Amino acid sequence: MNFALWPVLKQKKALAGLIIIAVLWLMALFAPLVAPGEPGARVGRSHQPPSIEHVLGTTKMGRDVYRQFVWGARSSLSVGFVTGIAITVLGTAIGLIAGYAGGRTDACLDLATNAVLVIPNMPLLILLASFAGTVGPMTIMTIIALTSWPWGARMTRSQTMALRNRDFVTASKMIGEPAWRIIFVEVLPNLTTLIGINLVGSIIYAIVAQTTLEYLGFGDPLKVSWGTMLYNAQNSSAIMVGAWWDIGVPALGIALTGLGLALLNFTFDEIANPQLRSGPALTRWFRLNRARNRELELGR
Secondary structure, three states: OOOOHHHHHOOHHHHHHHHHHHHHHHHHHOHHHHOOOOOOOEOOOOOOOOOOOOOOOEOOOOEEHHHHHHHHHHHHHHHHHHHHHHHHHHHHHHHHHHHHHOHHHHHHHHHHHHHHHOOOHHHHHHHHHHHHOOEOHHHHHHHHHHHOOHHHHHHHHHHHHHHOOOHHHHHHHHOOOOHHHHHHHHHHHHHHHHHHHHHHHHHHHHHHHHHHHHHOOOEOOOOOOHHHHHHHHHHOOOOOOOOHHHHHHHHHHHHHHHHHHHHHHHHHHHHHOHHHOOOHHHHHHHHHHHHHHHHHHHHO
């Protein structure tokens, strides 16, 4: 089944999710224009509530929360999306190789996947971060990517094993097509929906994992991100003194990002699961793809 972006974009859930993510990304990319100035600069009194001068209030150190929120989006979104892509690429590659090759290759890769899967992920992240000490965004991305790929690899392996026995793959083998071409031309296009689900889920997990590590104090408190904003707010007892904006603003940013990505994931789920499919655009697209797949298999 070939993946088309247009039917997805015509779904209201997916469109709403893309708008949310696009607004957050544009805000992060144009941070110098949206919130000019140094995010770590002291500009007001301690824990000043939202006002005309400081629309989202100030922190205990007198820093502007709005400015920190905008600049913090750069780090949080960059780490989330780059790490999510790395997790997806690594998991998809391992799953494809294991599922298509079979035999000893599959057994070895499956053993490695299961070995990482049996270790609780978040405690492993905390353990690795504690050994590294205070870590920057690059170290956090590396730790998350190297410990979070097995779920995607497991799902990709399962789907690849099912696809390698399909008629169009068998026909490609019989006419002598090389394995790499079969994987990239015949198998991989039929996994795009699953890859999309893995990617969105990995991005959400990466953002939550980064925020958790930074909130627990493993990040660099001098680097502005939504996680370090929460860490500094916790250390300054923001809730105890009634400075709800100090915690609420970065938490809202994380929640909005998760909402936007979840709306996209719902649409990918509809593509992957026939029982969830709805909407005339998706229905017409699925019927067209089923007809094309039948013609392709009959032609081969």
